[in-house]
Amino acid sequence: MCEVDQKNIECGWQLIYDRMKLLGLLGRLEENQPIKDWRTGRDGGPGKIVREDMVLDS
Amino acid sequence: MKAESNLEKVLSAGHFAVTAELGPPKSAEVEVIATKAGYLKGKVDAVNITDNQTAIVRMSSIGAGVLALKAGVEPVVQITCRDRNRLAIQADVLGAYALGVRNILCLSGDHQSFGNHQGCKNVYDLDSIQLIGALKTMRDEKKFICGEEIRNSKNSPVVEPRIYIGGAENPFGDPSSSGPSVWPRRWPPGWTSSRPSASTIWSASRSGCARCARAACTPR
Numbered sequence A: 001m002c003e004v005d006q007k008n009i010e011c012g013w014q015l016i017y018d019r020m021k022l023l024g025l026l027g028r029l030e031e032n033q034p035i036k037d038w039r040t041g042r043d044g045g046p047g048k049i050v051r052e053d054m055v056l057d058s
Numbered sequence B: 001m002k003a004e005s006n007l008e009k010v011l012s013a014g015h016f017a018v019t020a021e022l023g024p025p026k027s028a029e030v031e032v033i034a035t036k037a038g039y040l041k042g043k044v045d046a047v048n049i050t051d052n053q054t055a056i057v058r059m060s061s062i063g064a065g066v067l068a069l070k071a072g073v074e075p076v077v078q079i080t081c082r083d084r085n086r087l088a089i090q091a092d093v094l095g096a097y098a099l100g101v102r103n104i105l106c107l108s109g110d111h112q113s114f115g116n117h118q119g120c121k122n123v124y125d126l127d128s129i130q131l132i133g134a135l136k137t138m139r140d141e142k143k144f145i146c147g148e149e150i151r152n153s154k155n156s157p158v159v160e161p162r163i164y165i166g167g168a169e170n171p172f173g174d175p176s177s178s179g180p181s182v183w184p185r186r187w188p189p190g191w192t193s194s195r196p197s198a199s200t201i202w203s204a205s206r207s208g209c210a211r212c213a214r215a216a217c218t219p220r
Helices: A012-022 A026-030 B006-012 B031-040 B061-070 B086-098 B128-141 B179-186 B206-215
Strands: B019-022 B046-049 B075-080 B103-107 B164-167
Touching: A012 A026, B019 B031, B031 B061, B046 B061, B061 B075, B061 B086, B075 B086, B086 B128, B103 B128, B128 B164
Parallel strands: B019 B046, B046 B075, B075 B103, B103 B164
Antiparallel strands: none
């Protein structure tokens, strides 16, 4: 169980570990993850996404 | 030798290092640090200085660490990822080094729900593994996380923080079958020592100890 609430919240790491083991992907937990780039997250300002598949040919 | 600290010398020589913990005061009282350091002086290889331990506000680990250094013990300043982003952490690493700190232990930090400011926002801009990598980048590549060299201007000398970098493993943490078994690849090669938190008793978990020893690059 989670150390934050041992009665109501399951351990997130245990869930991740069990799931990865089931999928045979435990090796992924051994990879170093790069530091996250927050420029497009939270207070990164308004964003713009173009759906190329929806753009009309001119 | 990366940092020439006493702890690095002990571990590099293949010895078992003994450290004890010195919790900074929950006030601006200075004397208590010298008193606690006095109990430990000459008895341990280095002294852990906690960083807002259990998410309870205390004197900063860097401030208390420098006071401990003046009192005659070698500090291992703890830095958690809970309270600061990458700007603040890198600035503090430079400041700590400038004030004589040579050992930094990289930790995630206890969840704020354990502490006395439960409504606070945690940060975790970096996680503890990334923090180790960040300190290694600063020390060995002499660059900040962003890639810029650690120098004041183009004509200034590069002056990097020569820090002995540590990480921690809790042999009682779930999931018990993961953890140190994945260290050699998961941990960047910059990490140079490992140490459990004060609440962890190594001898109580032989299997955990054995796993740590097998996995550690510098098994002690």
